Amino acid sequence: xxxxxxxxxxxxxxxxxxxxxxxxxxxxxxxxxxxxxxxxxxxxxxxxxxxxxxxxxxxxxxxxxxxxxxxxxxxxxxxxxxxxxxxxxxxxxxxxxxxxxxxxxxxxxxxxxxxxxxxxxxxxxxxxxxxxxxxxxxxxxxxxxxxxxxxxxxxxxxxxxxxxxxxxxxxxxxxxxxxxxxxxxxxxxxxxxxxxxxxxxxxxxxxxxxxxxxxxxxxxxxxxxxxxxxxxxxxxxxxxxxxxxxxxxxxxxxxxxxxxxxxxxxxxxxxxxxxxxxxxxxxxxxxxxxxxxxxxxxxxxxxxxxxxxxxxxxxxxxxxxxxxxxxxxxxxxxxxxxxxxxxxxxxxxxxxxxxxxxxxxxxxxxxxxxxxxxxxxxxxxxxxxxxxxxxxxxxxxxxxxxxxxxxxxxxxxxxxxxxxxxxxxxxxxxxxxxxxxxxxxx
Numbered sequence: 001x002x003x004x005x006x007x008x009x010x011x012x013x014x015x016x017x018x019x020x021x022x023x024x025x026x027x028x029x030x031x032x033x034x035x036x037x038x039x040x041x042x043x044x045x046x047x048x049x050x051x052x053x054x055x056x057x058x059x060x061x062x063x064x065x066x067x068x069x070x071x072x073x074x075x076x077x078x079x080x081x082x083x084x085x086x087x088x089x090x091x092x093x094x095x096x097x098x099x100x101x102x103x104x105x106x107x108x109x110x111x112x113x114x115x116x117x118x119x120x121x122x123x124x125x126x127x128x129x130x131x132x133x134x135x136x137x138x139x140x141x142x143x144x145x146x147x148x149x150x151x152x153x154x155x156x157x158x159x160x161x162x163x164x165x166x167x168x169x170x171x172x173x174x175x176x177x178x179x180x181x182x183x184x185x186x187x188x189x190x191x192x193x194x195x196x197x198x199x200x201x202x203x204x205x206x207x208x209x210x211x212x213x214x215x216x217x218x219x220x221x222x223x224x225x226x227x228x229x230x231x232x233x234x235x236x237x238x239x240x241x242x243x244x245x246x247x248x249x250x251x252x253x254x255x256x257x258x259x260x261x262x263x264x265x266x267x268x269x270x271x272x273x274x275x276x277x278x279x280x281x282x283x284x285x286x287x288x289x290x291x292x293x294x295x296x297x298x299x300x301x302x303x304x305x306x307x308x309x310x311x312x313x314x315x316x317x318x319x320x321x322x323x324x325x326x327x328x329x330x331x332x333x334x335x336x337x338x339x340x341x342x343x344x345x346x347x348x349x350x351x352x353x354x355x356x357x358x359x360x361x362x363x364x365x366x367x368x369x370x371x372x373x374x375x376x377x378x379x380x381x382x383x384x385x386x387x388x389x390x391x392x393x394x395x396x397x398x399x400x401x402x403x404x405x406x407x408x409x410x411x412x413x414x415x416x417x418x419x420x421x422x423x424x425x426x427x428x429x430x431x432x433x434x435x436x437x438x439x440x441x442x
Contacts, residue, residue, distance in 0.1 A: 169231070303434070
């Protein structure tokens with residue numbers, strides 16, 4: 001008996017969560033996984049498939065009929081329904097079409113509506129299931145309708161009531177805690193008019209960039225955000241659980257981009273695809289490494305004359321690379337969190353340069369003393385000390401400037417930053433160290 005079946009038998013009365021099932025499946029080997037899939041409660045098939053990493057998606061959906069998949073998809077909210085159908089289209093377009101055609105026409109309409117948005121637009125992440133009350137509704141009627149919808153499981157994660165006028169234009173937002181202290185016999189408008197400013201609500205446009213929506217959630221500490229069109233008509237809402245997913249995806253993309261790795265390729269089991277994605281950046285890095293070697297080649301005679309330079313040279317490049325990576329990581333993350341405004345570039349670069357330069361001075365003194373005692377050459381200590389100051393200065397400048405420049409060009413600040421930084425710190429480090437050695441020691 002597999003772990004999933006054991007769990008289901010041991011917790012027959014517990015309300016399962018798809019993430020729990022997904023975690024159990026991920027811990028299984030391939031044979032047990034294939035057997036356990038059939039134990040998934042039919043209503044959770046689509047939800048579990050979305051919870052699992054992408055590489056498991058095909059194995060799950062191929063284990064069930066289009067009828068079973070359609071039945072499970074119908075239990076999802078509109079945004080998750082759209083995600084499932086789009087992922088299924090990538091696996092097998094004909095099955096996706098068959099599942100889509102078996103859905104209720106209202107679900108089909110919602111999916112077609114959400115699919116029209118680009119993946120970076122707010123509309124692609126919204127749920128069309130949203131309860132909005134009219135200004136002229138009485139509080140008593142609103143609560144009665146709210147209760148009915150909740151009992152029938154037509155709404156979930158509801159903490160906010162959106163209020164529209166007769167043209168469906170969003171006017172206000174009321175927390176359920178505020179709704180409960182209203183006069184139940186009065187209309188919403190009559191209650192709101194006592195303090196209308198209190199119920200003005202933050203909103204997003206359906207074509208807003210999803211990163212702008214993320215910032216609104218963080219800035220206003222929201223649990224949900226109404227989404228409107230250009231006329232202000234209410235279209236749906238985005239909930240915090242979707243925003244958590246966006247933040248996680250963004251953090252993963254940044255981490256992968258800094259390492260020159262592609263997120264989509266790494267999630268795929270196709271080794272050729274992943275190897276190709278990595279190989280592109282490794283190839284670029286090879287070219288930059290050759291450029292650094294050419295700089296070393298310019299000072300071949302100096303290296304032959306003073307062997308100690310070959311021993312100390314990697315220290316200069318390594319310190320510069322690490323200092324630059326510190327600046328690069330800080331700036332990329334602050335840009336992602338929206339902590340750096342457009343006019344903040346000078347302040348950011350200045351801060352990172354000062355920090356790198358201060359560290360450069362400290363470690364230049366330390367390394368200068370070590371080199372002087374190690375090789376019994378006082379001037380060698382001065383050479384490596386000056387070189388470290390120059391290289392750490394450049395590391396702080398490039399590490400902060402490159403992501404800011406890429407951001408200004410509407411390019412992900414993490415993409416290519418590491419390669420550019422490594423190239424500069426290596427070349428500047430080698431050139432300054434060997435160049436100063438040639439001038440001072442020879």
